[in-house]
Amino acid sequence: MKKILATGIAMLLFLTGAAVLFAGGQKGAEEANEFIIFHYWTAGGEKEAINELFKIFERDNPGVNILENPVAGGGGANMLAVLMANLESGNPPDTFQDHQGNQQKDFIDAGYLESVNDIWNETNFEGRINPVWVKTLKFSGNVYSVPINAHRTNWLWYNVGYLKDAGVKAPESYEELLAACKKLKAVNPDVWPLSLGTREKVWSTYLYDMCLLTTGGPDFYERADTGQIDFATDPTFRKAMERYAALIPYIYPYHATKSWDEAGALINTGEAAMYWMGDWILGYYLSIGMEPEKDFSVTAMPKNVWMGHADTFPLAKNAPHPELAKYWIKSITTNEAQKNFNLKKGSVTIVNDVPSSVYPDPYRQRSAKDLASLRGVIDGYHGGMMTPAFGDDMMDILTEFLTNGDVDSAIKEIAASAERNGIRTANDWFWK
DSSP, X not given: OGGGGOSOHHHHHHHHHHHHHHHXXXXXXXXXXXXXXXXXXXXXXXXXXXXXXXXXXXXXXXXXXXXXXXXXXXXXXXXXHHHHHHHHTTOOOSXXXXXXXXXXXXXXXXXXXXOOHHHHHHTTOGGGBOHHHHHHXXXXXXXXXXXXXXXXXXXXXXXXXXXXXXXXXXXXXXHHHHHHHHHHHHHOTTSEEEEOOOSSTTHHHHHHHHHHHHHHHHHHHHHHHTTOSOTXXXXXXXXXXXXXXXXXXXXXXXXXXXXXXXXXXXXXXXSEEEEEOOTHHHHHHHHTTOOBTTTEEEEESSTTEEEEEOOEEEXXXXXXXXXXXXXXXXHTTSHHHHHHHHHHHSOBOSBTXXXXXXXXXXXXXXXXXXXXXXXXXXXXXXXXXXXXXXXXXXXXXXXXXXXXXXXXXXXXHHHHHHHHTTHHHHTXXXXX
């Protein structure tokens, strides 16, 4: 995670300024009744979702001022950089938006988090969630955060009209996806079959996850993301990278200029037909007035696996307002908070005692049911299956790969990164 801090002079200046400003804010907060939170939910659908949590918090804690430090962009990488500067200088917020797995483990290993075992026990939280989450949220018998949602990431969103006009069935496998790309391009050369935005490089890893999962299945996927294969020689891994390369000619070519939501908007403007993205794009689509099943729809790929990650809130060690921090974390275990947040966000509740019928659209109803019944896997970067250092390398390698499609070079670089970062050993915790 410290690698994030060394991203050039401009970023260093930004971090320094942000850390100084926040340190000043925290000093004032010691004298005022404030609650300090870091997050990166600033886009349409996201902002409305966290505002639902703020409404509940303010209702139950009148007179407490919420001091946000929202940092947009980077799929969270920008916020992590600012956050790490504050944690390392001894200026933690009360809580912050986090994920799970290796991403959270780095905070734990550095001594930046406190256990919230008591909250899990008091609310019977482990008994209310799918067992797939426990494996990446519990470390040596302790838990340090509470997740607010379950984001499905093996969703392929699409423009209903384009697929219908081209006579294309919504793909449910890689083979069907590639065939759809070819047919869509042939029928309408001016429309790009696949949208993508890599202004934040992290989204290049989502296509990588898809290719791993649809090529080798869930067991291979978990072994690959945790370094239990020989990247240089494994034939299944090579096939997955070849499949990724085969999609490149059909991807929107100006992806480096687009953020995730701007890339999603190409489905609405008619510049692209399909978009591989997590369910938070649903919140964005609804926020701009798109109608489900009329303007857009979605298909799961593969249809027999639920892949995704959770957004969590941990308790920071030496939080300036620990009681308020604990209240916030405990409050998000409630059905009220889970439901209100996820109705805006596009995700589903991580707790299984909120019925799927609360969702007004068929996509989240399906996601909630699939999460309860299908094999679940956690996605690579945001889900923490990758170590942060390996994930950072993968963002660079795959973004470059999107420009040249050189399978041999990409495999060589991935193998070197896996060796350099010791990901096989670093992921031993997952297999215990």
